[in-house]
Amino acid sequence: MGGGRARVMVVEDDAAVRTVVGDYLRAAGYDVSLYSEGVSAREALRADLPDVLVVDRMLPGVTGDDLCREVRRSSDLPVIMLTALGAVEQRIRGLERGADDYVTKPFALKELRLRVDAQLRRRTPASPADAFTVGDFRIDPGRRRAWRGGEEIALTSREYELLLYCVQHPDQVLARDDLLGEVWGWSFGDTSTVTVHVRRLREKVEPEPRYPVYLRTEWGVGYRFTPRGDA
Template identity: 50%
Template sequence: MRQHVLVVDDDLTVSDVVRRYLERAGFDVTLAADGPQAMIAFERRRPDLVVLDLMLPGLDGLEVCRRMRSRVRDLPVVMLTALGEEADRVVGLELGADDYVTKPFSPRELVLRVRSVLRRAAHAGAPVVLRDGPLVVDVERRVAHLGDQELALTVREFDLLAYLLSHPGRAFKRAELLDAVWGWTFGDHSTVTVHVRRLREKVEADPADPKRIVTVWGVGYRYEPLTAARTAA
């Protein structure tokens, strides 16, 4: 079955170009021109991924993202931002956007980003369970628990946590994490910073004084295990 992408943008020319490129790449595409239309389309047929412009009439992209994520917490979202809207981009990442593309953009690049996010969201790989004390990450099932509580993680948050936990004690540069987790050979390092901050809020007893995901000054981040180990499920 073809994967379904919901494209939300009030620029009809941009939407039409994106639709044609995505359909050529093998996706089913639904278009929405504003926030209310996006929510109607979302409820009518749940998408596998949403391409979402931040600047929308009726209901802005950030609110649309909030509402969709309240229904499907791990819904993959690629946000479109105008050049210079760094603050909005950071807010979008804080809400859990898995990727972003800055306007003007190459439709081919957007298709590659969509494929990358969907590939990472798919259930794949060996049946591995990562453990660090009460923190348990089931890679195949894409479920993480801290004690008895299931963690509400976005696609990228899960991938980042699993990657760090699978390399305990190793320090990574932000550029290395962008490459390994996002598949980007270049990009804004604040993407990593935002996701690390969100992860700390979910796995640390005190996010302001992290013990698991620690900052390595002048380098990046390191996962400091309590009793980390990898076991076959």
């Protein structure tokens, strides 16, 4: 972000929603770029990444899912999906594509701004912190990077936050509701969001994701993080 205003790209095919969201975020102090479809947005993302991407999931042609997948190939850019699909299964699919957060239409503009604010805070640590090691994992909070067994783990912003919280609370039972509050900052919400991100994190840190040894399920409660992969 540097010293200037944070840049937010909004990709939304509904002209009224696009205009209102753009005006509101600009008034809140963001540098906003607006796109009505996925093709031009994809070219812009390839040329220069913003600080946060806000994208409608159901775009015609190149969809929000397509853009999210492309971004995830090479970047941990925070992605917030806008969706008119209220079913839990549909929201989960958006998260599985690599989104960090979602807002269901119709939504309050203030809610969207708060979600954007939260993503930016997570990418800008309040103060430098020393790297530390817990079990098989090494975390560098200052650079927001993580390693397992000496090999760097490619994480999205939200995956990094989830791993960091787990590493900071080793061998403890972590309830889904607590993770939703501590990692997402939500006082309430759909805990399937946590489930999807745990699944994504396992795919990156577990030797065999189907049989996790680090991030194990505590049935009916949540998860337990065992940093040395103990049985």
